[in-house]
Amino acid sequence: MAVYILKRLGLALITLWILSMIIFWVGQQLPGDPGRTILGNLATPAGVAALDHKLGVDRPIVTQYTDWVTKLAHGDMGSSYSFQAPIRPFITSALENSLKLALVAFFMCVPLAIVSGVIAALKSGEWVDRAISVFGLSLLGLPEFVSGVFLIMIFGIWLNVLPVGATPPAGADPFTQVFHLILPAIAIACVLFGYIMRMARAGTIEALNSDYTRTAVLKGLPTKTVVRRHVLRNALLPTITVVATQVGYLIGGLLVVEYLFHYNGIGSLTFKAAQAKDFPLLESTVLTIGVVYLVATLIADITYTLLNPRLRLGGDT
Amino acid sequence: MHRDPKKLDQLRVGRSELENHVIDEFVAGRLSRREFLRRGSIIGLSIPALGATVSACGGANSSPTSSSAPSGVPKAGAKLRIAGVVPTSAINPAQIYDEGGLTMIQQTGEYLSFNDPKTNILKPMLATGFKPNADASVWTYTLRPGVTFNDGRPMTADDVVYSFKQNTDPKVYVDAASVFNGVLTNDGVKKIDDQTVEFNLEAPNGNFSYLISSDNYNMIIVPNGTDYAKWQKTFVGTGPFKLTSYQANSGATFAPNPNWWGGNVLPAELQHIFYPTQQPQITALQGGDVDIVNLIVPAGAEGVLNNPDYTLLDTKSSQHRELSMRCDKPPWDNKLVRQAMALSLNRPEIAQALFKGYAQLGNDNPFAPFFRSTDTTVAQRVQDLTKAKQLLTQAGLPNGFTTDLYTEDYQEIKNYAQIIKQAAQAIGININLHIDTQATYYKDHWLSGIMSLVDYGHRGVPNVVLTATLAKGGAWNAAHFADSQYDALVKQYVAALDLSTQKQIAGQIETLLLDETPWICAYYFDSLSVCKKTIGGVVTTGMGQIFLSGAGPITA
Amino acid sequence: MSAAVGDVPVAAGSGESDVSHVRREQWRELRKSKTFLVGATILAFWIVCAIVGYRVVPHTPFEQDLLRTNASPSTAHWFGTDQIGRDVFARVITGVRVVLVVAFLATVLGTVLGTALGLLTGYLRGWVDEAISRFVDALLALPLVITAVVVIAALGPSNVTVTICIGVIFTPLIARTVRTAVIQERELDYITAARLRNESALYIMLSELLPNVLSPVMVEFTVRLGYAVFTVATLSFLGFGIPPPTPDWGDDIADNISVVAAGYWWEVLFAAGAIASLVIAVNLVADAIEKVTDE
Secondary structure, three states: OHHHHHHHHHHHHHHHHHHHHHHHHHHHHOOOOHHHHHHOOOOOHHHHHHHHHHHOOOOOHHHHHHHHHHHHHOOOOOEOOOOOOEOHHHHHHHHHHHHHHHHHHHHHHHHHHHHHHHHHHHOOOOHHHHHHHHHHHHHHHOOHHHHHHHHHHHHHHHOOOOOOOOOOOOOOOHHHHHHHHHHHHHHHHHHHHHHHHHHHHHHHHHHHOOHHHHHHHHOOOOHHHHHHHHHHHHHHHHHHHHHHHHHHHHHHHHHHHHHHOOOOOHHHHHHHHHHHOOHHHHHHHHHHHHHHHHHHHHHHHHHHHHHOHHHOOOOOO | OOOOHHHHHHHHOOOOHHHHHHHHHHHOOOOOHHHHHHHHHHOOOOHHHHHHHHHHOOOOOOOOOOOOOOOOOOOOOOEEEEEEEOOOOOOOOOOOOOHHHHHHHHHHOOOOEEEEOOOOEEEEOOEEEEEEOOOOOEEEEEEOOOOEOOOOOEOOHHHHHHHHHHHOOOOOOOOOHHHHOOOOOHHHEEEEEOOEEEEEOOOOOOOHHHHOOOOOOOOOOOOOOOOHHHHHHHOOOOOOEEEEEEEOOOEEEEEEOOOOOOOOOOOOEEEEEEEOOHHHHHHHHHOOOOOEEEEEOOOOOHHHHOOOOEEEEEEOOOOEEEEEEOOOOOOOOOHHHHHHHHHOOOHHHHHHHHHOOOEEEOOOOOOOOOOOOOOOOOOOOOOOHHHHHHHHHHOOOOOOEEEEEEEEOOOOHHHHHHHHHHHHHHOOEEEEEEEEOHHHHHHHOOOOOOEEEEEEOOOOOOHHHHHHOOOOOOOOOOOOOOOHHHHHHHHHHHHOOOHHHHHHHHHHHHHHHHHHOOEEOOEEEOEEEEEEOOEEOOEEOOOOOEEOOOOEEOOO | OHHHHOOOOOOOOOOHHHHHHHHHHHHHHHHHOHHHHHHHHHHHHHHHHHHHHHHHOOOOOOOOOOOOOOOOOOOOOOOOEOOOOOEHHHHHHHHHHHHHHHHHHHHHHHHHHHHHHHHHHHHHOHHHHHHHHHHHHHHHOOOHHHHHHHHHHHHOOOHHHHHHHHHHHHHHHHHHHHHHHHHHHHOOHHHHHHHHOOOOHHHHHHHHHHHHOHHHHHHHHHHHHHHHHHHHHHHHHOOOOOOOOOOOHHHHHHHHHHHHHHOOOHHHHHHHHHHHHHHHHHHHHHHHHHHHHHO
């Protein structure tokens, strides 16, 4: 078991290393000169060149990369060009905000999606199943900004019952904070709902058709007991994995939703950095997203393995 | 008018030639009262002296005051919440150039004088008075005594000299370089004594006092030796407020400065909240989360524009867009083609569509209609498609041509660019639009694009736009316009001291630019802010600054 | 997204005639599926709009009436007008063209490249497979939208960039599915036989393996198409699409969302509805195809 976890960890580290190289290389391709970004649009070319030299961005790319990674390893993310301030506080506060939003989305969506999926599976083929399935499928394909626009129009403007800005007033209590996060959380949760619901449904159906369920039914156990003891446990296992693997996806959705609802999270920070050609900030946000994703996947992998003894040796993929 | 020659003679004693000239013009009836007050303030006549002259001439003796729309006396002790925009970069007073940044520095920082937006008249701020010499090439400023910075240090001439030297430093990037270029160098700033500073200009400049007033938003006075790059940690200044906390990307809080020279500060706290766009600002105002939205554009603000629950603070401003055409590259090197393009636009309709009428028409020159020196007798250009097509035929392009327009995604510009494209289509010019982020546009296309559409903020006088965007080799000359006659006229205009001369030269410049049309300016749009009707005493400027020392709840 | 890919079981048998027989069966199944019919009808509607839309709309999507801006829906303008007085109905009907063309080309590109990569890695395996897998893992650690935003910020937004960007990101996703299918196939007798006949690797991959993994490729294609529409719309909403004034749903929504609070809901609602109907239609079709090939 320990060997397996170590192996996964090693693979994740290698992936991270490759990712950091890709990000760094792409960042170098960004148009816009760091010196120019800092000094503004009207600076003289000589001033820009002098600052570029001071920043060290005129050095060979390999030197710059090594320098960057070494500093990162010591927890130093460098300074943002556009804010001219250390990056770390921006990342931590953005990550904290995104986490809040993601948590609200998760808690609204996951239980509901699992229950819907299980109900659809138990009523497989009936109209309830079809309704839930088509609904889930529709949500699945809806871009977050489209569902976000619908939500803003319905709840924010016509009914005027929920705030359309995700950022609460400064010093707001937790309740107010959550209140402001409801609309963006629903926008994110829509797609997630579709996925998890489908996985839960498929998992349940598979478990219902499995040998051990049939055996249990043949043994004369009541349906409820069968479902609770055998079906659910086996059906939820793949669902948990899906929830974890969707973390990366969730962050992608965050970018759009945070932009739409004007929320200072890791997604909107990434977008801002890309627009401003703020290379160090962009590197840090993207790498942070990569780390969050890899950690979540790792946890999902390990949890899945722990819960499912049959898979302890690890599969091909 | 009942004149009192004796009193007038007393007033003239000790006045400079320039000051006497202004008084003469007023006495002769060539200047209106309002105009006299404005001109007088530019050249440093004190407000009492102006008032005395007016009364000596039989006018009512009222000193100019800023009028803020709602009546009622604001009450002290309020916590005001202001919606603003996110500053685009670090708050370095010498380098900021954006709305968010300039609003931040003027919360705690102050200028030598304040350009009152309602009257366009300079009022004393950190300087109690100033005087030009006979040809306006040397200006002497007297500083206000007893002013202390919010860190306790007293303000002296050393601090003023330091601040100006930093903002005219040729070795580093400073935003004010665009203003000071050709006007004031680093060496031109001199301390005379602790309360007096002298500015020796590179060339005579009749409007210099405007160029270093609050119109030059970077020019706040900071203590001698302040590191501008670290200013955002302290927000040190002389103003009515001092910093409680600043968080890049989210907001800033300020507390009253108990030692402010201006006396009582009404608000108990200012909370500036940054928003990325207007829509959440309006929503926050409607939802009661903020009291004031500083700077709005009419599109999307309909809910608060004509709503009795809110007060609209409407300030005429010279903010505009310049659509430049490369005068050195075909087909735009032919002025007939440029004229044709300018004739294709229906300006009243554009102003209505983009600004719901909160704008004034532009006439393809830097003289905004409300500048006193503008010659308003020069005919306004109107849409004329037939003539435009004739001009194109005359230029040898009867079938039109295809060209590229580069611009930035900023405020109404994206819509404006599409209107321009459609208008040009009507006379056979096919424009491909390239709308980039501001970062990309400014770096790659602004000064090089064959057609380039750029934003310009408010300035109290046209000098900077006249020189930087149109003079040969000007720093922002995106049109690559070079005309020796124009350059000579601008030189005369800048040096001119009295209004009638300025106006006369302005007329010539306007006529010349209408003919040459290096760039098109279809509108000057108002600077609009909005607050709850229960809040009074808010002062905003065409620049987008917001002064809140006298703001508070009122009972209507 | 990886969840939607899954490991699609391969339905194909081991001979040419079997394959075509199975195809016919599946097509018959498909036509009976209500999900498929609903999805295909909506999709067909939008394809027609993409082809003839510009010619049938009562106003062009470009003409402006600056004195009738933000006009509410009326008989003259069924979906009202936008901020510069353009007909919203015309912009919605014609706006589908950009989305469909870019999404389709991107998916085709991704499918072709992904299938090639999947065949290669699945058939050859070894260190090539391992190296490519690691690289793909690294790429997939970033959400699609984030990768696209970074890449497009670097290359500059244009339709070509968006197409290539989405196509390239799809490549490893599709390659994974194809690789799984190939790994299952390559152990089967007909491949072993071909290898014994000393056929070249290229021949085996293209003539033997490819026809038998077409089913999962087909499923992948439709699933990806839905996601491509999703991504194209999202990217144009973020400002990375075709330059204005060409009608583009995502861009039109982004431009007009700021005036919705002022009551001009028609300027975004119809475009949002259009995107929703298109992605749902593609997903319904994809779901139906997936189900049919599953059985």
